[in-house]
Amino acid sequence: MVIVYESKTGFTKRYAEMLAKKTGLNFFGVKELSKVNRDEEIIFLGWMKVGKIQGLDKLRKYNVKAVCASGTGRTAEPNTDTVIMRNKIESIPFFYLRGGCFPLKEIKGMDKIMLIMFVNMLKSRKEKDEKLEEAISIIENGFDGVNEENLTPILEWIATR
Numbered sequence: 001m002v003i004v005y006e007s008k009t010g011f012t013k014r015y016a017e018m019l020a021k022k023t024g025l026n027f028f029g030v031k032e033l034s035k036v037n038r039d040e041e042i043i044f045l046g047w048m049k050v051g052k053i054q055g056l057d058k059l060r061k062y063n064v065k066a067v068c069a070s071g072t073g074r075t076a077e078p079n080t081d082t083v084i085m086r087n088k089i090e091s092i093p094f095f096y097l098r099g100g101c102f103p104l105k106e107i108k109g110m111d112k113i114m115l116i117m118f119v120n121m122l123k124s125r126k127e128k129d130e131k132l133e134e135a136i137s138i139i140e141n142g143f144d145g146v147n148e149e150n151l152t153p154i155l156e157w158i159a160t161r
């Protein structure tokens with residue numbers, strides 16, 4: 001079994017490194033996928049962009065046994081079932097890992113435009129609860145939610161194999 005990850009700003013990579021350290025498994029970026037045998041069992045970690053787990057489509061012909069997705073919410077947004085359905089991973093275990101992001105002013109290109117649109121949409125909502133205020137603050141000011149404890153469910157799953 002090996003770990004394969006896709007990370008743009010490094011938060012998911014940190015989880016991949018931590019998981020590799022804790023399990024002794026080798027880890028590879030999606031760009032190094034050619035080094036992984038097609039029938040090797042894979043734990044995949046990817047970051048989420050508008051609900052889509054980045055990099056996962058490149059592994060469709062590989063032997064993916066579990067998928068972890070990192071996002072900035074406390075839990076998978078909009079909810080776990082929707083993320084599983086949208087990413088077509090109904091038949092394998094799914095684990096959400098809270099990642100993080102850099103402050104909006106440090107983000108560039110298309111991602112920045114998308115995030116500005118998203119934060120404006122959140123701000124325009126009439127009913128603002130604590131969760132919504134947190135989501136706005138995270139995007140504007142940045143956030144680091146990477147924590148070893150968040151790996152417990154996936155580590156427990158690995159231990160049963």
Ligand SMILES: Cc1cc2nc3c(=O)[nH]c(=O)nc-3n(C[C@H](O)[C@H](O)[C@H](O)COP(=O)(O)O)c2cc1C
Binds near residue numbers: 011
């Ligand atoms: C354009 C864009 C869209 C995003 N969409 C989502 C999303 O739908 N759900 C979510 O939880 N996080 C979303 N995020 C946050 C990232 O998934 C999160 O910051 C992730 O931990 C980044 O991982 P990385 O550092 O490995 O790239 C988005 C970030 C960007 C830049």
